[in-house]
Amino acid sequence: MRTRNVRGLAGAGVLLVALAACGGSNDDRQEPAASPTAEGVASAPVVPQPSETTKRVLPGSPPAIRTSAPPPPAAAPLNPATQAPPPAPGNLAACKTGQLSVRVIRQLNKAKNGPAVGLVALTNKGTRPCSLSGWPTVNLTRGGAAVGVPTMNVNQPRTPVAVALAPQRSAFAGLQWRSCPPTATGCRTGDGFRVGAPGSGSATAELAGFSTAEQKGFAVSRIMIGAIQPTTTDIINW
Numbered sequence: 544m545r546t547r548n549v550r551g552l553a554g555a556g557v558l559l560v561a562l563a564a565c566g567g568s569n570d571d572r573q574e575p576a577a578s579p580t581a582e583g584v585a586s587a588p589v590v591p592q593p594s595e596t597t598k599r600v601l602p603g604s605p606p607a608i609r610t611s612a613p614p615p616p617a618a619a620p621l622n623p624a625t626q627a628p629p630p631a632p633g634n635l636a637a638c639k640t641g642q643l644s645v646r647v648i649r650q651l652n653k654a655k656n657g658p659a660v661g662l663v664a665l666t667n668k669g670t671r672p673c674s675l676s677g678w679p680t681v682n683l684t685r686g687g688a689a690v691g692v693p694t695m696n697v698n699q700p701r702t703p704v705a706v707a708l709a710p711q712r713s714a715f716a717g718l719q720w721r722s723c724p725p726t727a728t729g730c731r732t733g734d735g736f737r738v739g740a741p742g743s744g745s746a747t748a749e750l751a752g753f754s755t756a757e758q759k760g761f762a763v764s765r766i767m768i769g770a771i772q773p774t775t776t777d778i779i780n781w
Contacts, residue, residue: 621767621781624696628677628741628770629705638665638673638708638740645679645738647718649752650779659761660779661718663738663748665771667708675714676705677741678768683720683733685760687747690731692720693765699781703770717769717779725762732760741771 631637643665650660663679678696682689699717706714723730734757739745750758772778 621695621697621699624678624698624702624770626702628703631674631676632705632707633674635672635674635707637742638667638675640739640743640746642667642669642673643740643746644668645746645748647736647738647748647750649750649754649757658719658721658767661720661736662775662779663716663718663768664713665708665715665738665740666713667710670710672707672709674705674707675740675771677703678770679716679741680737680739680743680745681718681766681768682737682745683731683763683766684735684737684747685731685733687735689737690733690763692731692733692763694768695765696768696770697781699767699769700772700777700779701770704772706771706773714771714773715775715778716771717781719767719769719781721764721766723762723764727764730762730764732762734758734760 646664646666648662648664650662652658652660663681665675665679667673681694683692684690708714725732735750736748737745738748769778769781
């Protein structure tokens, strides 16, 4: 009788161990613990870095596309200026060409196949101040005689500024002329310029910085004349 009870207890113990093992498998399942973060601050998403395997291009993969920098925007067209220039400052009389010395100084244009560039300098050679406002008059010449080439006033590098020109002081304007094959229709060859104050006559301009070949003649199809400015800031950047 005692032997039978011991066997029954042993069997019951085995059954309880098996049930405990089954029940313990459910209790041991836990969600992975989140990494701690500062209170009130959300942790940033982690971007997985490519492994050495993913960096390699697999057979049959499309080739990588190499992009280049976009081309610079095309220069804005130079539209003719149509507005009236601002009034002269104060009660100053407008400068007459006879009161001024005029120069055209050749400039280097870094743009490939761009127009030729010059700087017009208008200097008060008198003893009294006068004013300049608008665009200088510029004409191509050859041997001192005018050569008919179309000209166009433009609001470059900005609209005109009324300048009070004290004695021995200068005002400036940018100048561009389009080169052309000498035999092309409408192309003219000159060796100098006549320049004048707005609303006045013109005088032969002193040339500076022109090459020996240009002094003998250069072909021009049209001339673009910038607005008079008190300084040379951006005067030819157009």
